[in-house]
Amino acid sequence: MGTQSLLLKNARLVDPGAGRDGHFDVLITDGRIARIGKDIPAGDARVVEVPSGWVVTPGLLDIHVHLREPGQEHKETIATGTWSAVVGGFTAVACMPNTDPVNDSSSVTQFILKRAAEANFARVYPIGAVSVGQRGDQMTEMGDLSAAGCVAFTDDGHPVRTAMLMRRALEYSSMFDVPIIEHCEDPSLKADGVAHEGEVAAMLGLRGIPSVAESIMAERDIALSEMTGGRVHIAHMSARQTLRAVREGKSRDIKVTCEVAPHHFTLNHEELAKHGGYNTNLKMNPPLREEADRLAMIDGLRDGSIDVISTDHAPHHADEKALEFDHAPFGIVGLETAVPICLDRLLHAEVLSLPRLVALLTCNPARLLKLPGGTLREGEPADITILSPDTQVTIRTAELVSKSKNSPFDGWTLRGAVAATIVGGRVLYTNPNVPGTAALNPEP
Amino acid sequence: MTELTRLRSRHLLGITDLAPDEIELILNTAEAMKEIGTRTIKKVPALRGRTVVNLFFEASTRTRLSFELAEKRLSADTMGITAVGSSVSKGETLADTARTLEAMSPDLIVIRHASSGAPHLLARICKAGIVNAGDGSHEHPTQALLDALTIRERKGRLAGLKVAIIGDLLHSRVLRSNVLLLTRMGAEVRACGPATLILQGLTTLGVHVTTSIDDAVTGADVVMMLRVQHERMHGLFLPSVREYFTLFGLTPKRLERAASDVIVMHPGPMNRGVEIDSAVADGPWSVILDQVANGVAVRMAVLYLLAGEDVT
Numbered sequence: 037m038g039t040q041s042l043l044l045k046n047a048r049l050v051d052p053g054a055g056r057d058g059h060f061d062v063l064i065t066d067g068r069i070a071r072i073g074k075d076i077p078a079g080d081a082r083v084v085e086v087p088s089g090w091v092v093t094p095g096l097l098d099i100h101v102h103l104r105e106p107g108q109e110h111k112e113t114i115a116t117g118t119w120s121a122v123v124g125g126f127t128a129v130a131c132m133p134n135t136d137p138v139n140d141s142s143s144v145t146q147f148i149l150k151r152a153a154e155a156n157f158a159r160v161y162p163i164g165a166v167s168v169g170q171r172g173d174q175m176t177e178m179g180d181l182s183a184a185g186c187v188a189f190t191d192d193g194h195p196v197r198t199a200m201l202m203r204r205a206l207e208y209s210s211m212f213d214v215p216i217i218e219h220c221e222d223p224s225l226k227a228d229g230v231a232h233e234g235e236v237a238a239m240l241g242l243r244g245i246p247s248v249a250e251s252i253m254a255e256r257d258i259a260l261s262e263m264t265g266g267r268v269h270i271a272h273m274s275a276r277q278t279l280r281a282v283r284e285g286k287s288r289d290i291k292v293t294c295e296v297a298p299h300h301f302t303l304n305h306e307e308l309a310k311h312g313g314y315n316t317n318l319k320m321n322p323p324l325r326e327e328a329d330r331l332a333m334i335d336g337l338r339d340g341s342i343d344v345i346s347t348d349h350a351p352h353h354a355d356e357k358a359l360e361f362d363h364a365p366f367g368i369v370g371l372e373t374a375v376p377i378c379l380d381r382l383l384h385a386e387v388l389s390l391p392r393l394v395a396l397l398t399c400n401p402a403r404l405l406k407l408p409g410g411t412l413r414e415g416e417p418a419d420i421t422i423l424s425p426d427t428q429v430t431i432r433t434a435e436l437v438s439k440s441k442n443s444p445f446d447g448w449t450l451r452g453a454v455a456a457t458i459v460g461g462r463v464l465y466t467n468p469n470v471p472g473t474a475a476l477n478p479e480p
Numbered sequence: 481m482t483e484l485t486r487l488r489s490r491h492l493l494g495i496t497d498l499a500p501d502e503i504e505l506i507l508n509t510a511e512a513m514k515e516i517g518t519r520t521i522k523k524v525p526a527l528r529g530r531t532v533v534n535l536f537f538e539a540s541t542r543t544r545l546s547f548e549l550a551e552k553r554l555s556a557d558t559m560g561i562t563a564v565g566s567s568v569s570k571g572e573t574l575a576d577t578a579r580t581l582e583a584m585s586p587d588l589i590v591i592r593h594a595s596s597g598a599p600h601l602l603a604r605i606c607k608a609g610i611v612n613a614g615d616g617s618h619e620h621p622t623q624a625l626l627d628a629l630t631i632r633e634r635k636g637r638l639a640g641l642k643v644a645i646i647g648d649l650l651h652s653r654v655l656r657s658n659v660l661l662l663t664r665m666g667a668e669v670r671a672c673g674p675a676t677l678i679l680q681g682l683t684t685l686g687v688h689v690t691t692s693i694d695d696a697v698t699g700a701d702v703v704m705m706l707r708v709q710h711e712r713m714h715g716l717f718l719p720s721v722r723e724y725f726t727l728f729g730l731t732p733k734r735l736e737r738a739a740s741d742v743i744v745m746h747p748g749p750m751n752r753g754v755e756i757d758s759a760v761a762d763g764p765w766s767v768i769l770d771q772v773a774n775g776v777a778v779r780m781a782v783l784y785l786l787a788g789e790d791v792t
Contacts, residue, residue: 233680234680234681235680235681235684236681238679238680238681239496239656239681240596240597240618241596241597241615241616241617241618241619241653241656242596242597242616242617242618243617312600312603312604313597313600314596314597314600314601355573358573358575358601359573359574359575360574360593360595360597360598360601361595361596361597362594362595362596362616363595
């Protein structure tokens with residue numbers, strides 16, 4: 037409504053959800069996909085000839101994002117986080133409930149949705165808490181939260197505290213057909229660890245978090261999923277033992293899915309000792325693990341065991357990250373670095389074909405959380421991402437639009453860029469470093 | 481070959497950054513410094529007009545006093561900050577404390593901190609040289625250097641010696657620094673501790689790791705005991721003090737397996753009857769008090785090499 041009609045001419049369209057990979061015209065009218073086809077007449081639409089190097093995809097979805105609002109607006113707000121998403125090529129994000137207050141009641145959910153509507157950048161799908169206050173005692177009103185718009189439940193930041201609560205949450209949430217997203221970590225094994233338990237942390241004198249702290253919890257949850265029939269989604273997987281547990285569960289048709297974050301298939305714990313050591317922008321939970329784990333994640337992406345790539349975008353203020361390694365918070369931002377890393381390390385490195393990579397960022401997460409979008413359908417909102425896989429980018433954390441700059445990828449040069457992001461037919465972002473994108477900007 | 485006269489870095493953050501010739505340089509300089517301590521007037525003007533800040537965020541008596549004495553003997557102007565009563569207790573960050581000190585233009589900052597990597601954080605912020613006086617479970621480089629000086633005095637060399645290090649390997653910064661230094665200088669290191677307190681990665685450094693103290697001590701030229709913290713003695717690391725002493729305590733009987741001229745070391749403070757029998761601590765093998773004396777000389781050497789006049 038009110039937006040100009042736009043015709044993307046002769047674009048390479050990669051839409052694995054619709055089984056499309058070829059050259060098409062895409063006509064956007066009134067914020068929606070009016071037609072996808074060949075030789076669509078322009079009518080009164082503005083015509084943009086899409087350069088041959090670009091790839092048009094359904095809007096990318098990131099189902100693991102910390103927007104920090106309400107309560108931690110010094111790190112990120114819903115407005116800055118969803119703008120960061122748009123600049124990173126994401127048209128929608130699902131946001132984690134570990135805000136202050138926790139998203140454990142419909143009033144918080146409604147607040148998040150109201151703020152997201154005011155910002156009007158990327159779409160926001162809230163994820164509710166499993167337990168009240170994420171304290172691991174009492175279940176939240178999942179029915180009320182679902183009705184208010186929550187698309188999944190998690191106590192992310194922590195695991196669901198007890199096996200019994202997880203059991204009940206899986207049973208109860210199955211009534212609303214939403215998954216429980218699990219931050220897998222056995223608290224007694226993790227203890228006060230700050231880095232992967234291995235030779236690197238040992239020699240740096242950093243307390244370790246063993247890989248088994250993650251996999252043992254995944255094994256618990258997979259067993260409970262089998263027992264209850266509830267859906268469990270393993271968040272930000274980092275350890276090869278966890279992947280093995282997921283594969284084993286899938287082979288027995290248990291309703292388990294999993295995701296990996298770009299840093300876990302790009303970096304390993306050896307980074308911690310480099311450049312003087314103790315870079316707190318390499319501190320995240322789960323931690324960077326061994327090269328064998330990184331390669332396992334690549335392998336899981338290649339063979340399809342991993343369902344989704346999500347960023348675990350976790351903004352923290354520079355002051356918080358400027359503390360001793362022990363005291364700095366866990367987490368890194370990821371929305372604006374994900375696409376270059378995925379294109380460079382997965383597409384150009386020939387781990388994944390473009391359709392398979394795009395599936396991990398579009399139709400797969402959409403199917404998992406039953407989100408609208410993830411594929412382009414006539415009559416549906418025009419949420420579109422345009423990639424320029426051959427444009428070289430150099431990441432400068434100072435230039436990130438996220439309110440926080442806590443990324444370990446500063447100075448990295450990668451091949452692959454977001455060219456433009458379109459939400460509801462509005463061209464919200466065009467990348468000035470990709471030649472030709474200016475043609476997409478709406479006429480004043 | 482030109483002889484090395486300065487350290488390559490302006491900081492001493494850990495043994496890990498030191499090449500063998502730098503270790504030699506520090507030890508040789510420390511030998512010269514030791515002589516100063518035997519004079520009637522134990523003071524030289526080597527650091528006159530230089531300012532050294534001692535920043536101790538963790539309880540320490542011997543290391544702090546050792547650095548203070550070293551600074552005074554070199555005529556440096558010094559000031560000390562301890563965690564209690566400073567701005568740290570008011571919630572100031574380490575980075576802000578560092579910037580505040582930096583504004584007073586110190587030449588060197590000596591830091592002891594409970595978090596591994598805290599000196600590295602200062603080194604990124606400060607123009608002053610940073611000396612690590614012990615960071616978390618990471619490194620305690622001047623301790624390893626004073627241990628090396630003590631061994632060299634007694635044995636005339638480091639290369640080829642069999643050194644057994646026994647105790648809480650997992651949490652010990654003394655262990656890490658000593659392993660790095662001794663392996664770098666060609667000694668043969670055995671590390672021994674309970675299976676719950678073994679450190680990963682030692683084998684990669686060429687260290688023989690064992691849970692048998694008899695295995696570790698057999699034929700050893702040097703036995704170095706590590707302190708075991710009391711809070712680790714009752715719970716998930718160790719069941720009891722009694723059992724620890726039974727399995728890992730160094731007794732005269734156990735020392736019989738070592739070389740006949742074995743020396744016994746301890747970084748202090750000792751837990752008598754826990755990791756070491758008093759008969760050993762006070763016996764003819766013990767060089768524990770030599771270590772203390774050498775600590776001052778090694779710290780004088782380090783401070784001088786980092787902040788002294790160019791001696792070329």
